[in-house]
Amino acid sequence: MKASVIVFPGSNCDRDAAVALEAAMGAAPTMVWHGDSELPNSDLILLPGGFSYGDYLRSGAMAAHSPIMREVVRRAKAGTPVLGICNGFQVLTESGLLPGVLMRNTNLRFICEDVLLKVERNDTAFARCYAKGAVVRFPIAHKDGCYFADEATLDRLESENRVAFRYCEASGAVTAEANPNGSRRNIAGIYNETGTVLGLMPHPERLADAALSGTDGAKMFASLVETLH
Amino acid sequence: MSGATRAARQATSLSDELIAEHGISPDEYARLLEGLGREPTLTELGIFSVMWSEHCSYKSSRVWLKKLPTTGPQVIQGPGENAGVVDLGDGQAAVFKMESHNHPSYIEPYQGAATGVGGIMRDVFTMGARPVANMNALRFGAPEHPKTRHLVSGVVSGIGDYGNCMGVPTVGGETNFDARFNDNILVNAMTVGLVDANRIFKSAAKGVGLPVVYVGSKTGRDGIHGATMASAEFDEASQEKRPTVQVGDPFTEKLLLEACLELMAEDAIVAIQDMGAAGLTSSSVEMADKGGVGIDLDLDHVPTREEGMTAYEMLLSESQERMLMVLKPGAEPIAERIFTKWELDFAVIGETTDTGRLVVRHAGVVEADIPLAALAHAAPVYERPWVPREKPPTIAPEDVKAPNSILGALECLMGSPHLASRRWIWEQYDHMVMADTVQRPGGDAAVVRVHGTKKGLAISCDVTPRYCAADPYEGAKQAVAECWRNLMAVGAAPLAITDCMNFGNPERPEIMGEFVGAVEGMAEACGALGFPVVSGNVSLYNETNGIAIPPTPAIGGVGLISDIADMASIALKQDGDLLLLLGGETGHLGQSTYMQVMTDRLEGAPPPVDLAAERRVGDLVRALIKAHAVSAVHDVSDGGLLVAIAEMALASNRGVTLETAPDRLPAHARWFGEDQARYVVAAAPDKADGIHKAAAVAEVPVRVLGSVGGDMITLPGETPLSLTALKAAHGEWLPRFMAHG
Numbered sequence: 010m011k012a013s014v015i016v017f018p019g020s021n022c023d024r025d026a027a028v029a030l031e032a033a034m035g036a037a038p039t040m041v042w043h044g045d046s047e048l049p050n051s052d053l054i055l056l057p058g059g060f061s062y063g064d065y066l067r068s069g070a071m072a073a074h075s076p077i078m079r080e081v082v083r084r085a086k087a088g089t090p091v092l093g094i095c096n097g098f099q100v101l102t103e104s105g106l107l108p109g110v111l112m113r114n115t116n117l118r119f120i121c122e123d124v125l126l127k128v129e130r131n132d133t134a135f136a137r138c139y140a141k142g143a144v145v146r147f148p149i150a151h152k153d154g155c156y157f158a159d160e161a162t163l164d165r166l167e168s169e170n171r172v173a174f175r176y177c178e179a180s181g182a183v184t185a186e187a188n189p190n191g192s193r194r195n196i197a198g199i200y201n202e203t204g205t206v207l208g209l210m211p212h213p214e215r216l217a218d219a220a221l222s223g224t225d226g227a228k229m230f231a232s233l234v235e236t237l238h
Numbered sequence: 239m240s241g242a243t244r245a246a247r248q249a250t251s252l253s254d255e256l257i258a259e260h261g262i263s264p265d266e267y268a269r270l271l272e273g274l275g276r277e278p279t280l281t282e283l284g285i286f287s288v289m290w291s292e293h294c295s296y297k298s299s300r301v302w303l304k305k306l307p308t309t310g311p312q313v314i315q316g317p318g319e320n321a322g323v324v325d326l327g328d329g330q331a332a333v334f335k336m337e338s339h340n341h342p343s344y345i346e347p348y349q350g351a352a353t354g355v356g357g358i359m360r361d362v363f364t365m366g367a368r369p370v371a372n373m374n375a376l377r378f379g380a381p382e383h384p385k386t387r388h389l390v391s392g393v394v395s396g397i398g399d400y401g402n403c404m405g406v407p408t409v410g411g412e413t414n415f416d417a418r419f420n421d422n423i424l425v426n427a428m429t430v431g432l433v434d435a436n437r438i439f440k441s442a443a444k445g446v447g448l449p450v451v452y453v454g455s456k457t458g459r460d461g462i463h464g465a466t467m468a469s470a471e472f473d474e475a476s477q478e479k480r481p482t483v484q485v486g487d488p489f490t491e492k493l494l495l496e497a498c499l500e501l502m503a504e505d506a507i508v509a510i511q512d513m514g515a516a517g518l519t520s521s522s523v524e525m526a527d528k529g530g531v532g533i534d535l536d537l538d539h540v541p542t543r544e545e546g547m548t549a550y551e552m553l554l555s556e557s558q559e560r561m562l563m564v565l566k567p568g569a570e571p572i573a574e575r576i577f578t579k580w581e582l583d584f585a586v587i588g589e590t591t592d593t594g595r596l597v598v599r600h601a602g603v604v605e606a607d608i609p610l611a612a613l614a615h616a617a618p619v620y621e622r623p624w625v626p627r628e629k630p631p632t633i634a635p636e637d638v639k640a641p642n643s644i645l646g647a648l649e650c651l652m653g654s655p656h657l658a659s660r661r662w663i664w665e666q667y668d669h670m671v672m673a674d675t676v677q678r679p680g681g682d683a684a685v686v687r688v689h690g691t692k693k694g695l696a697i698s699c700d701v702t703p704r705y706c707a708a709d710p711y712e713g714a715k716q717a718v719a720e721c722w723r724n725l726m727a728v729g730a731a732p733l734a735i736t737d738c739m740n741f742g743n744p745e746r747p748e749i750m751g752e753f754v755g756a757v758e759g760m761a762e763a764c765g766a767l768g769f770p771v772v773s774g775n776v777s778l779y780n781e782t783n784g785i786a787i788p789p790t791p792a793i794g795g796v797g798l799i800s801d802i803a804d805m806a807s808i809a810l811k812q813d814g815d816l817l818l819l820l821g822g823e824t825g826h827l828g829q830s831t832y833m834q835v836m837t838d839r840l841e842g843a844p845p846p847v848d849l850a851a852e853r854r855v856g857d858l859v860r861a862l863i864k865a866h867a868v869s870a871v872h873d874v875s876d877g878g879l880l881v882a883i884a885e886m887a888l889a890s891n892r893g894v895t896l897e898t899a900p901d902r903l904p905a906h907a908r909w910f911g912e913d914q915a916r917y918v919v920a921a922a923p924d925k926a927d928g929i930h931k932a933a934a935v936a937e938v939p940v941r942v943l944g945s946v947g948g949d950m951i952t953l954p955g956e957t958p959l960s961l962t963a964l965k966a967a968h969g970e971w972l973p974r975f976m977a978h979g
Contacts, residue, residue: 024672029673
């Protein structure tokens with residue numbers, strides 16, 4: 010499996026993603042600079058977390074217009090799996106690969122903590138190692154993580170089974186108390202129509218190592234390796 | 239036209255008022271004239287003003303700081319560079335420093351705190367290190383004070399936004415609320431970085447004819463005279479100093495970090511210095527002075543943000559995210575290529591010379607021409623008069639009012655502003671980015687893994703201002719000892735400290751006496767514990783209308799865990815484990831949190847620190863951790879023994895059943911006394927014998943406190959306290975306080 014991690018100015022989870030990918034793949038991914046217009050052949054493209062371009066216009070907005078994104082969009086539309094984590098999710102919505110937008114958290118503050126997520130689907134390249142309905146623990150670290158879309162879009166996402174993860178209680182119950190940032194319908198991550206593009210606010214790469222008090226995130230990378238090797 | 243000619247012509251305009259406004263005393267002006275050999279230009283006066291400011295010159299503190307131990311086999315770089323460096327073995331080194339941003343943070347909390355974080359990170363990556371952890375030590379006024387909530391909110395989001403954007407985890411710190419900080423808050427930020435020991439960059443510009451290169455952000459008119467502001471007291475007009483506060487741009491700093499590290503991997507840099515306090519002036523003077531050369535600058539090439547900036551403004555601007563470098567000959571193209579890639583300004587603005595002078599040209603005119611010796615070495619050094627502080631009396635435990643119930647008092651203490659959970663603060667800091675945070679905030683010390691290895695760096699920031707206010711000497715000893723203890727408690731070998739010395743106006747003998755006492759206390763503790771000072775910062779004039787802050791020598795310590803599999807934490811791991819106290823009990827309640835919260839007094843001597851006992855108990859604890867004989871460890875500090883136990887219970891959501899204690903001491907003194915050199919450990923019952931034996935050999939008292947289990951804290955003769963109630967009391971205070979604007 011060959012993976013590419015896109016590095017924007019201000020990306021800061023690029024190394025963390027590369028470490029988690031390498032642990033799963035047994036080989037290092039290619040780090041691709043945003044200014045490049047050529048993207049190596051990749052079985053997976055990862056857009057990492059961080060503050061691309063300082064998030065100065067809107068989170069992810071400027072990165073969506075980076076030279077490399079034209080190629081990322083083309084590959085995504087041709088079926089190459091794309092994983093956007095945190096700022097990467099914001100870039101995916103800004104570039105139109107995923108619907109909706111990530112707004113300021115309802116408490117208006119940055120939040121860094123572990124959250125529990127309900128795995129809504131396990132029939133994708135990203136989630137096959139999880140049980141459907143399982144509750145997993147990933148960290149979040151964002152100020153703009155409140156997922157918003159109009160009601161029609163949210164209904165469509167649900168009817169097309171495109172919600173990837175929802176914030177939940179330990180029991181799996183999807184409640185307002187379990188929602189850290191005000192996301193509509195507790196949505197933490199979504200897929201595109203074909204289930205090949207995943208954007209999520211929580212960070213699987215941050216709990217993918219037993220020394221870091223949890224390994225629930227490692228299963229996402231294991232899923233990708235199993236599917237794409 | 240020569241500089242001297244212009245100088246002579248301008249000099250007539252320098253009035254006594256103008257000189258005084260620059261913070262230069264008549265004696266200092268006489269010294270300036272002697273060093274320069276003529277009257278200065280306004281630009282030159284500005285240069286002297288910032289270089290001789292307390293902030294840059296340490297003129298009041300220098301003679302005393304020499305008393306601190308700064309060496310040891312682990313020390314690669316002691317004080318004098320941008321940051322200190324200690325050896326981690328295997329060719330790796332840790333680079334760290336703590337710095338204050340007190341004055342700006344009070345005036346403009348968000349930007350003041352943000353740029354404090356940006357500045358300290360620059361100090362660390364200037365040395366070639368990648369920052370891997372940020373810490374902070376914050377002191378705010380009383381919660382009731384009308385400004386406190388606004389200051390907490392601004393400071394915390396300023397720290398968070400800067401560190402979060404940089405992608406450097408903010409892994410811990412400490413926060414106090416005390417009315418004595420109402421008009422002068424303290425914002426001390428610490429950064430720890432990692433570097434290969436043979437790739438450390440310094441600031442000495444050795445060599446003549448080398449290009450001087452400016453990189454980073456453009457220069458604007460912000461922060462002019464920030465260093466001078468930080469060297470004076472506040473009064474009613476201080477809010478007018480807002481324009482002297484710099485504005486931070488963490489995105490640019492992230493680019494600057496990556497660009498600098500990329501260039502540092504090449505063989506291109508002779509010397510590098512960040513432009514922090516006193517900006518271009520301080521960085522160029524320090525690099526040239528340390529390298530024993532002169533420096534010529536042509537300000538026409540300085541990238542500026544605004545039109546029509548004068549030489550004075552460019553030299554004194556404290557615009558952030560800028561670096562000055564001296565490159566090897568011919569290295570300009572590679573440097574320019576890297577900085578252009580990262581979309582940063584790059585400009586050759588001068589060269590090193592053999593004149594020993596700082597010569598600054600602007601628009602073809604020599605604006606300054608100063609012998610560096612007159613600026614750097616002739617800076618005034620003061621032996622300010624001081625008076626020692628009278629020692630307060632020791633208060634007997636019996637003289638402090640007992641509570642109605644011990645567990646009721648525990649609930650009050652844990653829910654008080656002094657001990658309530660700081661989660662509301664550290665949840666706003668990305669403490670997990672870089673995926674190496676193996677011990678998160680909330681324990682004794684944060685631990686970050688040395689990337690790609692099994693080693694861990696333990697980090698803790700400590701000082702107890704109320705102890706220092708009562709007895710600066712004993713309080714400073716305690717600060718060092720507690721920091722050392724916190725590192726030992728996670729299983730780390732303490733390596734060295736950085737300090738941030740926050741005091742009032744040193745021109746007052748009683749304040750200078752506090753400073754002297756604190757330095758002497760630190761020196762004794764650092765010496766006894768083999769815990770040298772490798773970097774630091776002094777912040778004086780933290781006072782308003784003649785009222786000073788409590789002396790606050792904040793200590794930031796770094797320790798090494800050789801294998802994170804041998805790391806301890808405060809969380810209880812197993813029901814049925816025994817809880818043991820290691821260390822003695824005298825029930826010292828003077829200056830305790832109990833006294834502060836449960837009585838209306840805060841008096842007496844702080845707990846004395848027996849450094850030999852600290853070492854005995856600490857060495858025992860670390861040996862027990864290494865041998866995996868203990869399953870949880872917590873040092874006993876603020877709030878005393880029962881608070882330590884409660885914190886361990888909350889960290890794991892496991893209850894404890896405590897046994898009746900011997901009645902040699904009043905119960906509240908035993909449970910809430912703040913005696914030093916103590917740890918609570920948990921251990922499987924079959925390990926208890928071994929612990930008793932090891933403690934006997936080490937001559938450390940041991941007492942079995944009780945056992946782990948259930949969901950309450952149980953004490954004989956009292957109604958048990960549920961963890962749910964305790965957690966609510968502990969967790970709710972700060973969010974509730976911050977929500978009620």
